[in-house]
Amino acid sequence: MSPHLSEDDIDDLLYMARAGEEGEFRALKAELCQRENIAVLELLELARDEGSGNGVLHMAAANGHAGLIQELCKDLSDPSPQNPPMLAIINGQNTAGNTALHWAALNGHLESVKVLLEQGSDPTITNQRGHDAVYEAELNDKKEVVEWVLTEGGEGLEEAVGGDTGDGDETSPEENMETEQNPGAEEVEISTKLREELGKIGIQEPTSNT
Structure with missing residues (x-):
């Protein structure tokens, strides 16, 4: 029988990753891997929001949980x-x-950026608007991230990142991301269960600044 995660399983994993609940996430990760007889790699492949396509690493990265990202990368290594x-x-x-x-x-989230780059994230990947990660940081005035990547992120990296499609797009960061369902924008859609859990510990629904 192929491994299967329920909607509740996925919601719980994404919620814990977003909230940075490392201990609870670690326990649930171990429980689900044992239950389904799968490795962490397979768990992360399955634990994605069906609508937005966001996974555990998206949630952790959007909220700056560098420690959790580091732990997951260790599991994947x-x-x-x-x-x-x-x-x-x-x-x-x-x-x-x-x-x-x-x-x-x-x-x-500079520390998360550092961990992701150290672990093999490709800074040249562009989204559907043709923007790489550094260009999105520039649009959102995250100067610390931009400066670190271009000066410390690796030899020649400044030539590979920070670009767009060259289509003259001058829209604001909010307009650039308006069609996105993501862990850092107001347009995100989360399940009722996940919303209730966020409310219990006083975490607001994602905004463009979280």
């Missing part, structure tokens, strides 16, 4: 760091083409 299946997860795009690195960058 088997048999070796930056193996192809691991890179496929880290560079996975949601329905709007955004990777976890896009969300860490545009929300200004």
